[in-house]
Amino acid sequence: MSSLSGNLLTLYKIKQDGSFRDQQELLHQLRELEAGNAQQRTLQNESQAARDRVHEAAIDHSYEIERDWRQARIGIEVKAIQDKMDRDLTEAPFSYTSNDFYALVHDATRGGEVPALLVAPFVRDNLSGQENADGPHSFRVAIRRKWLQSPWSSDLVSLDGALKRPLISTDVDILHIQRALRDLPVILVYGEVQSSSRVWPALCAWNIVDSPELRSVQVNFPPVPLPGVNQQNPPDSDSILAFEDELGGSTAITAGLIAEWFHLVKYGRIPRLHTLIPVALNSERRVIAAGLAASFEVALERGRVDIVSARVGQASVYLDVGLRAQAISAASQALAATESGTAHAATQSIRRLAEVLDTLGLPDEANRARLALEAAARRAILRNFGWGS
Known part of the structure; x- marks a missing residue:
């Protein structure tokens, strides 16, 4: 510029x-x-x-x-x-990612309202891992059909086919399944065939009862020899089918027993499995009754039932299968708790106690139960009017 x-x-x-x-x-x-x-x-x-x-x-x-x-x-x-x-899909015994597997079981069980029943094909120790995976898969059909035919099949949700192969790495595979399904209640049936000679059935259940001691339940059935093992001629189809039906029936009853625990402890439902077993299977019915009686102890511990209802329930179960001594013992404990006045029992439980005592042929004890029922009803009326605690 x-x-x-x-x-x-x-x-x-x-x-x-x-x-x-x-x-x-x-x-x-x-x-x-x-x-x-x-x-x-x-x-x-x-x-x-x-x-x-x-x-x-x-x-x-x-x-x-x-x-x-x-x-x-x-x-x-x-x-x-x-x-x-x-890697997870290759290693896992299910055909889904862990999240998809959880979602599948979660939806099928309505968020865990009912336990899931999973059946894994049995492992044969004389086959390679790939041969076990390829099949044919042993005993799956028999176990599934026996479960679906049982009168208590609605107590669990059967998810046949959710597991794609036998549990070759048994303990690790079970951990895979437990980790994937996390908090959902599950009953898993699996097993091993040893040297094509005998079968080792097993059952594992978890999240059935909200208790640290019972968070996981393991049932190992006694080994069962395969038909025709000690015979020169191969077994015929009838003996094979009979064996598979017996195996399927045993697992169906055991799974049903564990399901009864779930429904009693979670919902307070009175057990009924022992009444659905054929009368001809009396020894099995008594074993089941003992297991159901134990479930009342867990329900009592978890606060699902009061002590009178628990003891009356046990007495009823024992009575149904003819275990008179055990029924009298449980009913006597229920009567003592009722007469003490410290147990806040429902009137229907005391009424049922009187019926059980009548059935056991104990009229004096039954009359005492009816007097306790009248006293309980009187206390309930007073409480309704605000005149008593």
């Missing part, structure tokens, strides 16, 4: 003092000077633009490098996750 001002001042002086020729020459010099300045400005602008483009290119290049690195890192993480999922 200073040089331009000086040129204009010179031009002004020439215009006042100089000739026309001098003026023209000076104008020509000014034009050349301005042209040079314009060219210099153009070069400066182009140079700045070039520097800006280089800077922008560097920024873009840096962004592209960061973007490529970020995409590569995401790709590596996705690949690692996919590899882990593939």
